[in-house]
Amino acid sequence: MKIGRYPLHHGGVGAIRSLGRVGVPVYAVTEDRGTPAALSRHLRGRFVWPTTGAEPPEQLLDGLTRIATRIAEREGRPAVALPTDDEAAILLAEHAERLDGVLTAPTVPPELPRALAGKQSLHQLCSTHRVPSPGSRLPRSLDELELATKELTFPLVAKNADAFHRLSLPAVGSSTVLDDPAALERLAGHWGDTLPRVLLQEYIPAADSEDWICHLYCGSDPDGAADLVFTGVKVRAWPARGGVTAYAYSVANPELAELSSRFCRAIGYRGICDLDWRLDRRDGRHKLLDFNPRLGAQFRLFQTDRGIDLARSLHLDLTARHDRLGEAGYGTPVDGRAFTVEILDLPARAAARAGHRSAELPADPRWAPPRHPSAHELAWTSADDPLPALAAAVRSVPSALHVLRRALRRSRPT
The missing domain is CATH 3.30.470.20 (ATP-grasp fold, B domain)
Incomplete structure (x- = not known):
């Protein structure tokens, strides 16, 4: 299971194949019927349930409970939950009591997955347990952002600080290397007056x-x-x-x-x-x-x-x-x-x-x-x-063309 829309997810396909090949009945939550994972021959059943990550937790829990209940009725026992993104792992941990009896999952402190997926909270856990990690800052205002640029050494890496926020209010599309203050200034220009939850982390050359x-x-x-x-x-x-x-x-x-x-x-x-x-x-x-x-x-x-x-x-x-x-x-x-x-x-x-x-x-x-x-x-x-690969190839064409167009634009003489 995962939350959010990214159908080209090879990890989910890998899990379906790995378990299905040894006879485990596998069910998947998919964005649509044409998602590559939904076409695997090793899948016993799929549940088309498109989510964005911006839904209230109660809505996500209701949907997940309905799916888990249907599987348990069909198989005669609760399903083992296998999260393939941070948001799903957080949902399972924070609402384990609600899901008890319909899903089987490892027992983990409810607050821990969110703290581990959060970039600054992970840095704090590393500091507490003396695990090395790069220096980082989580500015809470534009003034703190300006101060961070003076205290940290460029290049820096900009990351979305929290799970769920990366789906609903992303600061960056993915981890982004900022070579100098001008690169950060250009990025911040897209944020407006409200600073998103963005982590600035030391970049190891x-x-x-x-x-x-x-x-x-x-x-x-x-x-x-x-x-x-x-x-x-x-x-x-x-x-x-x-x-x-x-x-x-x-x-x-x-x-x-x-x-x-x-x-x-x-x-x-x-x-x-x-x-x-x-x-x-x-x-x-x-x-x-x-x-x-x-x-x-x-x-x-x-x-x-x-x-x-x-x-x-x-x-x-x-x-x-x-x-x-x-x-x-x-x-x-x-x-x-x-x-x-x-x-x-x-x-x-x-x-x-x-x-x-x-x-x-x-x-x-x-x-x-x-x-x-x-x-x-x-x-x-x-x-x-073979079908997941064919579906992935078809779905990857638009993004591949976008990358090609960007490369061609950069190569044109000015």
Whole structure:
């Protein structure tokens, strides 16, 4: 489930395929009948329920309860909830009592997902638990915005500070790098007299950094027996500086895995999460950029030698099947896998060739990119499930043409 309108969501398609292939009956909330996820052959049922994120919580809860009740009546048991965006994760956590009995979800402190998805509140949690993170400011007025530009060093990254606000009152379309005060002034010109909830964050220079990701399932067992941790390197993103992962590979980084697990335990987090880290080569520390309290879109990059990924681990744990796996448990994370989002990696490659990268590849040979990936997962293309890729290709044409037009305009001589 997700809230808001973004039909080109490969993470949801990945979850449907992963669970459907092992016989789990999967249902999805979709924007319309032609959404790529709605066309997967591994889907047992879909519920067309277009939302914007601007609805009152009560309205969202009523819709979700109706859907969950229909699934429970059809299957004879409550469904396991798998949020694929921050807003859905927040809704599930903050209203767990209302949904108890019709949906099964990890038990998490009600206020925690909102605090983790919020950029400034995440920074405060990092400070409390001594987890490195970039310096940031959340200006509450135009005067504070002007003061922040004097106290922080450019370049800066502008981010929407809160979940839900990014759908209803976005400050920026996505994370935006501001090279100088003039870039911030141009951006602020679109905001008018009312300052949106925008976070200004220190930007670690590309030449001095590496982009890392850590995906975890923090299980219901207090001793961590049902936990699963993966680490990998983000090679390309779109947009090039601070966008969605377009190409990545898996590699074991025990230090980062332990840092991520320790932070999750300290704050009492349960469930799936997707953490974006940046290694600052200037001081040798991994700094936490984002904590997504839900399934990451690129989660299919990671799986164990027993074929377990995060969607399957959550389902095994919450349906009390984890103990049936035996002593080997989920198995061992597989290094050297690769993951490509086809419709994003084409422009990301072009940007990289033009010198636009968000970070460098790891300098340590232990973490070098695999020459021959042990497996290469494509976000959309699948021989046993072709329709989502076809629908995604059709729906991506308008945005691709828009990007092409912008590139052509920039290349024209003045």
